[in-house]
Amino acid sequence: MPSVPVTKMHGTLNDFVLVDCRTRELPNPAAFARQVCDRHAGIGADGLILVLPSQSAAVKMRIFNPDGTEAESCGNGIRCVARYVREHGGPGEISLETLAGTLHANVVSFDPFEVRVDMGVPKVDPAMLAAAGVKDAYCVTLGNPHVVLFVSALADVDLAEIGPKLSAKFPTGANVHAAVRAGPQRLLVRHYERGAGLTMACGTGAVACAAAGITLFGLKSPVEVNVPGGRLQVEWDGAGSAFLTGPAAHVFDADVALDGERATLAR
Numbered sequence: 060m061p062s063v064p065v066t067k068m069h070g071t072l073n074d075f076v077l078v079d080c081r082t083r084e085l086p087n088p089a090a091f092a093r094q095v096c097d098r099h100a101g102i103g104a105d106g107l108i109l110v111l112p113s114q115s116a117a118v119k120m121r122i123f124n125p126d127g128t129e130a131e132s133c134g135n136g137i138r139c140v141a142r143y144v145r146e147h148g149g150p151g152e153i154s155l156e157t158l159a160g161t162l163h164a165n166v167v168s169f170d171p172f173e174v175r176v177d178m179g180v181p182k183v184d185p186a187m188l189a190a191a192g193v194k195d196a197y198c199v200t201l202g203n204p205h206v207v208l209f210v211s212a213l214a215d216v217d218l219a220e221i222g223p224k225l226s227a228k229f230p231t232g233a234n235v236h237a238a239v240r241a242g243p244q245r246l247l248v249r250h251y252e253r254g255a256g257l258t259m260a261c262g263t264g265a266v267a268c269a270a271a272g273i274t275l276f277g278l279k280s281p282v283e284v285n286v287p288g289g290r291l292q293v294e295w296d297g298a299g300s301a302f303l304t305g306p307a308a309h310v311f312d313a314d315v316a317l318d319g320e321r322a323t324l325a326r
Contacts, residue, residue, distance in 0.1 A: 061317050065095070066143060067102060067310040070135030072259035072288030074310070077108045077143055081118070085109060092123035095315055102315065105255050108136050110143065116154035116161050118144060124254025128232075131203040132159035134262015134303045138174035141166060142307040159202020167304065175304040178202075178263065181270035181295065188228075196225065197271045201301075204233035205267035209276075213237055213249055222251025234261055238268040245283045246272060259288030266301045269293035 063085065066077040076095045078085055085091055092107035094100070106122050113119035120140050122130045137155055141164035145151050151166040163177040182200040199205045206225045210216050215237075222235040232253035239247040248268050250261040265284040272278035273295055281294045295301040 062314040063091070063317065064312070065102070065315050066312050067104070068139040068143065069288075069308050069310060070138045070260065070262060071286055071291060071305055073135040073261065074104045074259075075106050075108045075122075075136055075139055076102055076104045076315075077110065077139060079143075079147075080109045080111045088121065088123055089127035089129070091317075092125060093127045094317070096125035102313075105252070105258050106130070106133065106136060108133075108140060110140055113156040116156040117149065118153065119156040121158075124252070126254045128254045129158070130254065132157045132162070132178075132201070132263055134176060134178055134264075134266060135260055135305070135307075137162060137164055137176050137262070138303075138305060138307040140164070141174045141176070142172055142309065146309070157202070172307050173304060174307050175302055176262075178266050178301045178303050180299060181266060181301050183271050183274040185275060188225075193225065193228075197275065198233075199267035199271050201263045201267055201270075203263055204229050204231070205264055206233050206235045207268050207271040208235070208237045209271075210237050210239060213239055213247060218249050218251045219257055222257075226251070226253050234264050234267075236261065236264045236268050238272065240272060240276060240278070241285070243277075244279050244281065245285070246278070247285050249287065260286040260291070260305075262291065262303055262305065265291045265305075266293050266295075266303050270295055270301060273297055 096104045109121040111119040122133045184198040188196045225235045226232045235251040237249045269282040284291045291305040
């Protein structure tokens with residue numbers, strides 16, 4: 060029975076199965092993602108990350124959702140890749156080729172292990188969803204699309220219900236976030252991610268929420284973003300690149316056995 064070496068990692072409990080494809084090939088990553096991310100029949104994860112060789116950056120990163128669709132970028136996943144590369148002989152500062160462009164990550168702490176990522180320039184569009192008849196929701200693009208809902212309390216919105224409905228208004232879907240302003244530099248946020256559902260954290264979503272708060276409500280950078288899985292920090296001057304800082308955790312290394320439609324830990 061064939062097997063694939065994998066590394067399980069997470070960033071603020073947003074968890075991933077990582078496969079190093081710089082020296083090996085994974086023939087059907089979409090199918091593997093559906094198998095390995097299954098929390099009942101597989102390892103269980105919010106996504107599959109492939110680390111690949113790149114001609115324009117230190118590494119190339121591809122990320123697949125549990126339903127097999129491919130995402131453009133992932134802030135928590137980038138931090139995990141940065142840690143993986145650093146712990147496998149690479150530098151503490153790396154560039155990563157993604158579908159959202161080339162991003163840069165820098166290891167800033169080893170205990171706890173934290174990584175700061177240049178996430179690119181957020182584009183906040185306050186009018187897009189208002190034109191579609193959706194109130195108090197704002198579109199933010201960060202290489203991938205986001206909808207940010209500002210609410211008085213997180214309990215006021217059923218994100219599991221409204222997330223898929225708002226996501227469906229975009230041709231390729233969108234990540235949907237509920238955010239509460241908890242101070243001049245603090246947000247409370249919950250996430251619905253296309254292709255994954257409710258997650259403990261979303262790195263690009265945290266940046267999108269902070270950017271919307273800075274643009275629309277005068278939040279001050281840096282913004283502390285409290286998510287179910289922990290705390291993230293977003294720095295943005297309102298014009299240039301936004302920076303995301305947060306933890307990256309190694310969980311375990313294992314071999315995954317492939318058996319038809321299932322992917323389980325090899326014995």
